[in-house]
Amino acid sequence: MKDLKKHIETNEDRLLDELFEFIRIPSVSSKEAHKADMYKATEWVKENLLKKGADKAEVCETQGHPVVYGEKIIDPGLPTVLIYGHYDVQPPEPLELWKSPPFEPEIRDGRIYARGADDDKGQMFMHFAAFEYLVETGQLPCNVKFMIEGEEEIGSPSLGQFLKDNREKLAADVILVSDTSMLGAETPSITTGLRGLSFCEVHVTGPNRDLHSGLFGGAVANPVNVLCEMIGSLIDENGRIAVKGFYDDVEELSPEEREEMGRAPFDDEKYKEALGVEELAGEKGYTTLERTGIRPTLDVNGIWGGYTGEGAKTVLPSEAHAKISMRLVPHQKSEKITQLFKDHFLSIAPKTVKVTVDFLHGGEGYVSPTDTPAYQAASKAYEKTYGIKPIPYRSGGSIPIISLFEHTLGIKTILMGFGLESDAIHSPNENYPLSQFFRGIETIPYFYRHFVELHRK
Numbered sequence: 001m002k003d004l005k006k007h008i009e010t011n012e013d014r015l016l017d018e019l020f021e022f023i024r025i026p027s028v029s030s031k032e033a034h035k036a037d038m039y040k041a042t043e044w045v046k047e048n049l050l051k052k053g054a055d056k057a058e059v060c061e062t063q064g065h066p067v068v069y070g071e072k073i074i075d076p077g078l079p080t081v082l083i084y085g086h087y088d089v090q091p092p093e094p095l096e097l098w099k100s101p102p103f104e105p106e107i108r109d110g111r112i113y114a115r116g117a118d119d120d121k122g123q124m125f126m127h128f129a130a131f132e133y134l135v136e137t138g139q140l141p142c143n144v145k146f147m148i149e150g151e152e153e154i155g156s157p158s159l160g161q162f163l164k165d166n167r168e169k170l171a172a173d174v175i176l177v178s179d180t181s182m183l184g185a186e187t188p189s190i191t192t193g194l195r196g197l198s199f200c201e202v203h204v205t206g207p208n209r210d211l212h213s214g215l216f217g218g219a220v221a222n223p224v225n226v227l228c229e230m231i232g233s234l235i236d237e238n239g240r241i242a243v244k245g246f247y248d249d250v251e252e253l254s255p256e257e258r259e260e261m262g263r264a265p266f267d268d269e270k271y272k273e274a275l276g277v278e279e280l281a282g283e284k285g286y287t288t289l290e291r292t293g294i295r296p297t298l299d300v301n302g303i304w305g306g307y308t309g310e311g312a313k314t315v316l317p318s319e320a321h322a323k324i325s326m327r328l329v330p331h332q333k334s335e336k337i338t339q340l341f342k343d344h345f346l347s348i349a350p351k352t353v354k355v356t357v358d359f360l361h362g363g364e365g366y367v368s369p370t371d372t373p374a375y376q377a378a379s380k381a382y383e384k385t386y387g388i389k390p391i392p393y394r395s396g397g398s399i400p401i402i403s404l405f406e407h408t409l410g411i412k413t414i415l416m417g418f419g420l421e422s423d424a425i426h427s428p429n430e431n432y433p434l435s436q437f438f439r440g441i442e443t444i445p446y447f448y449r450h451f452v453e454l455h456r457k
């Protein structure tokens with residue numbers, strides 16, 4: 001690729017200025033108060049795509065936050081790459097834990113600190129920058145389409161319909177996504193698996209009002225106590241989930257496949273140190289990468305009830321609530337697992353309380369094959385930039401819409417992520433190393449070139 005590195009170097013400051021402008025729009029999809037920011041973000045994405053050389057870019061209304069679609073079709077006879085990304089971000093709270101404000105990007109120690117710096121504004125913008133380079137230098141080897149959504153962080157509730165309504169428009173040979181991570185800054189890897197998800201909220205109701213915990217405590221069931229006991233029974237002493245039927249469809253990997261996975265360099269000691277924990281936890285008999293990559297899990301994401309304000313208040317709460325997510329592996333179906341969880345959770349409820357379970361969102365996992373032109377192209381691209389052949393590995397995260405890309409559009413996705421575990425996505429002080437940002441921009445054009453070459457064969 002002619003002058004690729006030079007092009008990136010020359011444009012470093014401007015590219016960062018543009019990304020920072022984008023990051024400054026607080027496009028938090030989960031909050032009604034940010035509705036106007038979602039529109040601002042779509043306008044920004046549209047304008048930026050046009051500026052970077054797209055023939056066409058439009059903001060498409062949906063039931064929820066709009067999708068931005070853009071394209072540059074140079075020759076209908078050539079392959080088409082569809083770039084997917086998301087302009088929405090997670091809420092920044094708790095604000096007091098940020099060293100610099102979440103929507104005022106700041107560079108410290110070679111990293112961009114801000115909400116969305118990695119997930120997914122920083123990673124998505126690498127594609128815009130790579131596209132600009134290819135267009136400007138006349139080296140774009142294929143057609144490119146962009147589909148940038150604003151509801152990924154809330155489970156993409158409107159994108160499924162958008163896919164159904166726009167099959168023709170979205171036709172492509174491969175979908176390229178940078179919204180995952182690599183095993184380490186010097187350990188390039190390609191995400192070959194994402195977990196599915198079933199996300200529920202449970203409610204436990206006891207007495208018809210908050211009670212004095214002295215006058216009534218011991219005589220009336222405490223919903224918070226009950227909820228904790230119920231949750232405590234969901235995972236057994238071996239780290240296995242006690243929901244009946246939960247493991248029925250779980251894909252069991254062969255010893256050979258597990259051995260292959262085990263070759264990925266991973267250091268439990270460093271992992272513990274980075275997270276500040278003495279010991280790791282999880283299902284017995286599996287390594288850390290297996291526990292996140294190929295095994296399903298159940299986690300409480302939030303729990304509340306009773307008095308949580310300053311100081312003490314002696315109260316026996318009338319209600320308790322929790323948000324519970326289950327990460328699923330290939331062959332487990334989100335809908336079925338949600339039903340199994342509901343049935344199980346209701347079946348263990350004592351008569352002393354009322355229990356209800358609501359479904360929040362869910363979706364299927366994804367496994368990406370490694371014997372395709374797209375995987376080979378991605379592999380060659382990373383190798384060119386990082387000097388080492390990337391390792392395939394299954395991530396613990398979820399991007400449920402990826403399985404719908406396959407089912408609704410019939411297109412496979414390649415996950416070329418450049419995030420690092422230390423990027424603190426969804427956490428305070430989210431950050432993205434400049435080196436990953438620029439190496440990502442460098443890697444993407446190689447993908448295009450190799451993909452077009454291999455596709456022709």
Ligand code: BES
Pocket residue numbers: 119120152153154155156179180181194197395396397398399400419
């Ligand atoms: N980009 C992440 C997913 C991710 C990150 C996958 C790193 C692999 C490695 C995405 O934005 C995300 O946060 N997804 C949600 C699911 C969604 C339905 C809320 C998740 O995994 O919790």
Ligand code: MN
Pocket residue numbers: 086119120152179
């Ligand atoms: Mn993301």
Ligand code: MN
Pocket residue numbers: 090119153425426
């Ligand atoms: Mn995310």
